[in-house]
Amino acid sequence: MWIERKALAQEIPAAAALETRQLSELLASLGFPVDGIASREGGDVLDVDITANRGDAMSHRGMAREVAARLRQSLTPIAMPTLAEGKPVVEVRLESPACPIYSTAVLELGPGTTPADIQSFLLALEATPKRLPAVDASNELLHRHGHPTHAFDADRIRGAVSVRWAKAGETLVTLDGVERKLVEQDLVIADEAGPIALAGVMGGDGTKVTEATTRVLLESAWFDPKPVKAAARRHSLHTDASHRFGRGADPHMAVVARNLLVGRLQAWCQAPLVGAWTAGTAPAGAAPVPLTGTLLARIAGEPLSLADAAEALRWLGCAADLDGGTLQITPPSWRHDLAIPEDLAEEVLRLRGYEHIPSALPSLEGPPEPLAPAYLQRQRLARRLAQLGFHQTVTYGFISPEVDAAFAAPGNGAEGRTLVNSLGQEYSVMRGSLLPSLQATANQNLRQGAREVRLFELAPVYGSGPAGPVEQFMLGVAWGGTLGGEDHLSPARAVREADLSGIARDLGWEGLPPLRALGEGLFGFEVPVESLPREGARIIPAFRPFSRFPLVERDLSLLVDLGQSHEALTVAMRAVLPKDTLQDLRCVDVFRHKSLPEGRQAWLMRMRFQADRTLVGEEVDGWVAAALAAAESLGARLRA
Known part of the structure; x- marks a missing residue:
């Protein structure tokens, strides 16, 4: 500014x-x-x-x-005329609680123009003077005192003026010449013919002040910040007025700004006052906020006097009363940001000077805590996917209701995830799935000419719970485009669902992942991170001293079915062998020949045993017999 x-x-x-x-x-x-x-x-x-x-x-x-x-110096008092309010010249109806006070006046404009010093002031602030006293006076007051006002051509207003919510289907041509389609959440100023201004944002073109205007109706009101901010975003109208009303204007300035505006028009163009009146009253002020010496000392890092704190806050316009060991602070009407004791303590320190806040190092209570297992798991998944050629993405956590409805899980409605004060319709719902963002990013890359796109994201999604949104970390993966084709040894082909299934198995997912087609040649899946296996905390196994006693080997030549699983066989045999003595168990040879029974093959299973003592033949033979029995339980038999 x-x-x-x-x-x-x-x-x-x-x-x-x-x-x-x-x-x-x-x-x-x-x-x-x-x-x-x-x-x-x-x-x-x-x-x-x-x-x-x-x-x-x-x-x-x-x-x-x-x-x-x-x-610690005083301000120049605001010089303004005192107006005697009387009977309304134009009826003003406040039909919405979003506008509790509306102060206005009607003046007849005489000859005159905007003074040269006011034009210079506006030019210095990069605001172009219109040389229309009513408009320039309103802009000057906004920059000088911070309260937006507006001037209507009183002769173009039809009947009573009301502050109400817009009706479905209504439109308004604003001062920029654009026709706006209003919604029922828009707060408007309207006459009996329809809306004439978007409250707190911009006036209407049909009632604007021109060189031909002879009578003006002034507006100086206070509007609730929420509908003003929402309307400014909804209509992409970020004006000086919406910036100030949207951040919270001073409701008690409504009458003051009206009087100042009347005074300027009377001085600049000898405008006779037809009438001045106010509809409604300013909202009640904030309740006193307690500030204790204990809280002030905790935030300051050292004891501070409550008397000094009270003096500092009084210079900001607060009312301060000492009640025992507690200051009761009533913020001024223009400081809506002072709502809790911590706000007051920060103001005291700000006026005292940040350089006076003592420096203190945090206490060191011991070695750093180990990283959380969930974080280590996400880190491992990200590294593995990067090794497989996938690129990690970071996308917005908010999406539109339409996209959310297409991807959210059944029963996960958007009611508990919809933002009250969103950045826009397309960012109004906390996402229930990672796939929409991955789909949009992948399609954008494919449109830009990428032959193949491999993307993943590790981020939270949200479910609708009775107490609000419930967060859960998910892994989303998308793969699409064309594989191969760089040379004659790798012919080109489209990415298939089976390719993505292999990635899920590589990450430890058991069974088929919940694959979803995201477009032509683009597939994706999304799984909870907690459902994927976690890596052990110890990557390097504990050292086991080498034994000085001899190693014993035994072989079993087994006839097994052609479809026999090697993993199932080794698991069954290991289960019956001593874990502290068995050093290794593996298949060292596979023999297939027509001389073997039909549908069978021969596996040579080698077992190695070693202990911190000399093994005897009887116990080793017992282990081998137990391993053979376990193999026979799976249909294997000893080869003759």
Whole structure:
């Protein structure tokens, strides 16, 4: 946001004594870094970075309050006319709780134009003056005091004015000349003919002020931030007004801003006041927030005086009362971000100066804790898939309701995963599956000419639970495109489902994975990470000393079926052999010949035994007999 030095000095005269560099350093120490300095209209203008939770600072008056609190200097009082409110000239109906107060006035415009110093002020802030006093005065007040106002051509308004929710099918041509299709969640200003403005965002083209306007109806209201932000995103209308209302304006400025706007029009173009009135009342202020010395000391890292804390907060506009050992702090109407004791403690430290916060190293309680097994498992899976030629992706955790409905598991409705204040319709649901993002990424790569795409993602998905979204880590894999074709030894072919099944088996999945066709020649699957086998914590096996006693070998020549599983046979034989003595068991030779019985083959199974003593023949023969019996239980028999 641009802040003009001359205008800031008008709000707090003490700022005029500071050089531009000193002022920039002071603002940075308050948490408002200056990103740049420009020279416009004969003076310096500062580009100040303001965080989203500090809508109160998005004006010269708001920034002056911060400087005044640090310098312990008073602000210049706001000079405004006192208006005697009377009978409404135009009926105003507040039909939505999102607008509790609407202050307005009707004036007849006389001859006059925007003063040169106001035009210079707007140009310095990169706001083009319209040379229409009602419009320029509204823009000047927004930048100077931070409260958006609006002027309607009163003669174009039909009947009463109401603040209500839009009706299905209504449209509005906004000041930018674009026709907007309204939805029932849009808060609008309407007359008896239909909407004339999108509340808190932008006025309508049909009632805009022009050179031919002779009477104006002024609007100075307060709107709930949530519908304003939602409408701005929904219609892609991010205006100066929506930025301020969306971050929380001061409801008690509605009447003040109306009076200031009337005063400017009366001074600039001798505009007679037809009438001024206010519908509704400003919402009640925030309840007192307790601040104890214990909490203040814990956050500060050292004991601080509650009296000093109260003085600092009073300079910010708070009301502070000491009740025993607790400060009862009532934030001002413009500081909606001060809601909990920690907020107040941070404000005390900010005004005291971050450089006064003592440095302290965290206590070291012992060696680092081992990494969580679940994390090590995800790391191992990612490394294995990378070895297999797959690329890891990181995609958004939010998707549209339409895409979610196509991929979410049965029973996992979007009701418990829908965001109340989303970035947009396409990011309004916490995803229930990784496959939509993998599909979109794979298709984009294939459209760009990639012959083959191998992707995977290890990330959480969400289920709808009674207490809210339930998180679960999933592995999603997608494979598509064309394999081979680089030379005559590897003919080209499309990726098949069987290729992806092999990847799942390689990762330890038992049986067929839940494969899904994601498009022509593109397949994917998604499985819970916890259902895949975990690797042992010890990668290097424990060392076993070599025995000094001789090794004993025994062979069994077995006739087995052609379809016999080697793994099943070895598992059965190992189960009956002593684990501490058996060194090795394997098939060392396979013999197939017509001389053997039909459907049979010969396997030579070799067993090696060793112990920390000399083995005797009788016990080894007993082990071999037990192994033969185990093999015979699977249909094998000793070859003659």
